Amino acid sequence: MKQVEPRTATGRKHPSRIFQVVTADKDGRPNAMPASWCTFSSAEPIMMAVSVASDRYTHKLMGAADDFVLSFPNKEQKEAVSYCGRNSGKNVDKFEETDLETIPADEVNSPLIEDSVACFECKKSDSIETGDHTLFVGEVVATHVSERFTEKIYTTKGWHEKGAKGFKTIAEINDHEEV
Secondary structure: OOOOOOOHHHHHHEEEEEEEEEEEEEOOOOOEEEEEEEEEEOOOOEEEEEOOOOOHHHHHHHHOEEEEOOOOEHHHHHHHHHHHHHHOOOOOHHHHHHHEEEEOOOOOOOOOOOOEEEEEEEEEEEEEEEEOOOEEEEEEEEEOOOOOOOOOOOOOOOOHHHHHEEEEEHHHHHHHHHO
């Protein structure tokens, strides 16, 4: 094995599952930001953690909120997820500009995204600054799964440049793309 720069090696972790961090501002206007840095951080109680860059609008919303939702999009939501990643909720209402629909969550103020493969309602329990990102940790207080969709999408290398073409299902990755 040869030693390489960390940025070179991170490209080898792809594909990574993609999800949307869903929050709301103080007036209740929802926002969604695609990300791939998410993990379970505890089994009892079930907790999840998501890393968000400090300069993002979502970071500001999450810092002020008591909760967030992690929403795993279905394959038909690729274009909308790409739009959400290329535009800031500070400047546009991502839900008015896409076909994403919100529905009320059961236990938190942040909404769910309808037809997501799965949604995890999280009550924020901690935030940890880690360089240029903050790790937001939340206890999972409710979960939801789609009755129509089961196939998640993953990010492949360079999705910011490729747009929605950078999102693939596992079947598409196995059939059409060298990883």
